[in-house]
Amino acid sequence: MEPLTEAQQELYDWLVDYIRDNQHSPSIRQMMKAMGLKSPAPIQSRLDHLRKKGYIDWSEGKARTIRILQDIHGIPVYGAIAAGYVSEVYTDEVTRLDLAGLPIKSGDYALKVNGDSMIGAMIQDGDMVIMRPVHDPQSIREGTIVAARIERGETTLKYFHRQGNQVQLKPANQDYPVQEFLASQVDIQGRLVAVWRDSFD
Amino acid sequence: MEPLTEAQQELYDWLVDYIRDNQHSPSIRQMMKAMGLKSPAPIQSRLDHLRKKGYIDWSEGKARTIRILQDIHGIPVYGAIAAGYVSEVYTDEVTRLDLAGLPIKSGDYALKVNGDSMIGAMIQDGDMVIMRPVHDPQSIREGTIVAARIERGETTLKYFHRQGNQVQLKPANQDYPVQEFLASQVDIQGRLVAVWRDSFD
DNA sequence: ACTCAATCAGAACAAGTGTACTCTCGACTA
DNA sequence: TAGTCGAGAGTACACTTGTTCTGATTGAGT
Numbered sequence: 001m002e003p004l005t006e007a008q009q010e011l012y013d014w015l016v017d018y019i020r021d022n023q024h025s026p027s028i029r030q031m032m033k034a035m036g037l038k039s040p041a042p043i044q045s046r047l048d049h050l051r052k053k054g055y056i057d058w059s060e061g062k063a064r065t066i067r068i069l070q071d072i073h074g075i076p077v078y079g080a081i082a083a084g085y086v087s088e089v090y091t092d093e094v095t096r097l098d099l100a101g102l103p104i105k106s107g108d109y110a111l112k113v114n115g116d117s118m119i120g121a122m123i124q125d126g127d128m129v130i131m132r133p134v135h136d137p138q139s140i141r142e143g144t145i146v147a148a149r150i151e152r153g154e155t156t157l158k159y160f161h162r163q164g165n166q167v168q169l170k171p172a173n174q175d176y177p178v179q180e181f182l183a184s185q186v187d188i189q190g191r192l193v194a195v196w197r198d199s200f201d
Numbered sequence: 202m203e204p205l206t207e208a209q210q211e212l213y214d215w216l217v218d219y220i221r222d223n224q225h226s227p228s229i230r231q232m233m234k235a236m237g238l239k240s241p242a243p244i245q246s247r248l249d250h251l252r253k254k255g256y257i258d259w260s261e262g263k264a265r266t267i268r269i270l271q272d273i274h275g276i277p278v279y280g281a282i283a284a285g286y287v288s289e290v291y292t293d294e295v296t297r298l299d300l301a302g303l304p305i306k307s308g309d310y311a312l313k314v315n316g317d318s319m320i321g322a323m324i325q326d327g328d329m330v331i332m333r334p335v336h337d338p339q340s341i342r343e344g345t346i347v348a349a350r351i352e353r354g355e356t357t358l359k360y361f362h363r364q365g366n367q368v369q370l371k372p373a374n375q376d377y378p379v380q381e382f383l384a385s386q387v388d389i390q391g392r393l394v395a396v397w398r399d400s401f402d
Numbered sequence: 403a404c405t406c407a408a409t410c411a412g413a414a415c416a417a418g419t420g421t422a423c424t425c426t427c428g429a430c431t432a
Numbered sequence: 433t434a435g436t437c438g439a440g441a442g443t444a445c446a447c448t449t450g451t452t453c454t455g456a457t458t459g460a461g462t
Contacts, residue, residue, distance in 0.1 A: 007439065023268045024225040027419060039441045044421075049438085063264035063419050063448060067224045122323045122398070130399075145401065194399035197323070198331075200346065200392075208409070228449060240411045245451075250408085264418060264449050403462100410457070419448070424441105431436080 002053040011035060011046045012055055016068055025058070025066035109133075109190070111147065111157075118157055120172030121145060126199045129157060131190030137183070145192035151185050160188070203254040212236060212247045213256055217269055226259070226267035310334075310391070312348065312358075319358055321373030322346060327400045330358060332391030338384070346393035352386050361389070 004012060014034055018026050026034070031043045047066070050056045059065040113127045123129065123145075131147050134140060146160040148169055158169035158179075167186050169179045205213060215235055219227050227235070232244045248267070251257045260266040314328045324330065324346075332348050335341060347361040349370055359370035359380075368387050370380045 005438070019224055022266075023220055024266055027264070028421090029419075037440070039443095040420085041423095041442080042438090042440050045439070058420095061420060061447070063228070065223075065225055065265070119323075122320075122325050124323050192401050194397065194401070196395065196397055198395035200394055206408070229451090230449075238410070240413095241450085242412085242452095243408090243410055246409070259450095262417070262450060405460100405462080407460090408458085411455085412453100414453075415451085417448105417450080419446100421445085421447095423444080425443105426441080427439085429437085429439105432434090 004050070004053065004055070007035075007042075008046050008049050008053075011043070012050055015056065015066065019066070019068055025064040027064055110196070113157065117171040117173045117176045118145070120174075121159075123157070123172070123195055124197075126197070128196040128198075129192055130194040130196065132193045133190050134188045137188050140188060140191060147189045147192075149187040149189055150179075150181060155189060157192070160191075205251070205254065205256070208236075208243075209247050209250055212244070213251055216257070216267065220267070220269060226265040228265055311397070314358065318372040318374045318377045319346070321375075322360075324358070324373070324396055325398075327398070329397040330393055331395040331397065333394045334391050335389045338389050341389060341392060348390045348393075350388040350390055351380075351382060356390060358393070361392075 011031065014031070015026070018034075028040045028043050028047075032038070032040055035043065037043065047056070047058075051058070055069060057067050057069055110128045110130050113123060113125060113129055116125055118124075129147075134146070140146060140160055142161055144160050145157065147155055147157055148160070148167075149155045150169075156169065158171055161168040161170060162183075163180070165183055167181050167183050169181070169186070171178070212232060215232070216227070219235075229241045229244050229248075233239070233241055236244065238244065248257070248259075252259070256270060258268050258270055311329045311331050314324060314326060314330055317326055319325075330348075335347070341347060341361055343362055345361050346358060348356055348358055349361070349368075350356045351370075357370065359372055362369035362371060363384075364381070366384055368382050368384050370382070370387070372379070
């Protein structure tokens with residue numbers, strides 16, 4: 001990332017804070033006052049440089065449309081780790097894991113997992129599963145993990161399989177039985193899109 | 202939260218998406234087009250209702266200053282699901298899982314997991330592990346999962362154990378051996394605070 | 403049948419706002 | 433020493449944009 005001058009850095013830092021707090025960009029005259037200036041020209045100049053250097057962008061001619069190009073919310077992904085004695089560090093290109101924006105859409109919701117019936121799918125007690133609402137049951141693919149409500153009763157997390165007009169709900173644990181229902185008996189409330197676990201002491 | 206009409210809900214959902222994607226509010230005429238309308242009046246009406254019901258707010262007279270009052274980045278936690286045929290739905294109090302803010306501190310970073318040496322700890326290939334830097338190796342508790350760099354070589358994810366002045370790195374998979382090193386040989390780069398997995402088709 | 407709220411079209415206005423322009427000044431460099 | 437670049441003041445203009453009108457339509461209650 002190309003370095004910034006002191007004045008540019010000052011404006012950039014203020015911008016990031018303002019946008020994070022207010023969910024929208026300030027106007028040039030607002031920035032002017034915040035920087036203690038009496039003319040919009042210096043702000044324009046700094047903004048031009050910030051854009052040229054790849055820090056921000058905006059829609060030409062439109063009011064308050066500045067966007068910070070760097071991810072504000074995510075955390076940096078430094079590389080790949082682990083296991084087979086291999087490791088790799090991303091030095092030049094630091095991607096970012098945007099837990100807030102990237103894989104999650106509006107409407108998604110989370111459920112806390114009780115029990116261990118999905119242990120074979122690496123989902124354990126206490127995990128948070130992020131679900132996406134399913135509007136058309138026909139669109140669910142075989143083997144997807146879904147939250148299924150059975151006959152207006154309890155909801156469980158299971159593998160989804162079709163068998164004619166029947167629906168199979170398979171746990172990922174030998175200790176639990178496979179359940180079969182008529183398609184009309186089960187209500188698929190969502191499909192699994194992500195798992196979050198922070199239950200480490 | 203007061204319920205919304207269909208038209209209001211449609212606008213609100215679109216708004217949330219737009220602001221999250223663009224870091225600023227759209228103009229009324231943009232909303233007009235997005236909703237397929239030919240007049241700004243209906244949008245204003247919907248916005249008035251959304252504000253009155255506490256969903257959004259804006260600075261009067263200022264362009265593109267709409268803010269979503271609800272937390273955009275967290276996602277709602279509807280309840281507990283699964284497993285032992287038990288389920289529970291949180292109806293009254295909807296907590297929110299703030300993936301961006303809550304359990305993650307500044308300085309945390311993510312690593313993509315290669316291999317299956319931690320499969321016993323329910324961490325599989327492709328998972329993102331969120332690590333927190335460890336400054337004092339003495340503070341690490343027995344059995345914590347850490348990212349350890351061995352003799353300035355590769356970094357691996359393992360259980361951390363002490364044995365006198367030696368350090369044991371135990372994988373969570375029988376197929377891999379336990380490794381032992383002098384404390385001076387291993388550099389603990391971080392301890393595991395969370396796991397994220399979104400590799401579902 | 404009546405009321406009321408919510409939803410639309412269309413037009414108009416005033417303020418907010420981005421942008422362009424002309425200057426000056428200081429720091430650094432060839 | 434002349435030249436370039438970034439910072440800053442001040443002014444002006446055109447477009448974007450929020451807001452306010454006047455009406456018409458629809459649907460749900462009563």
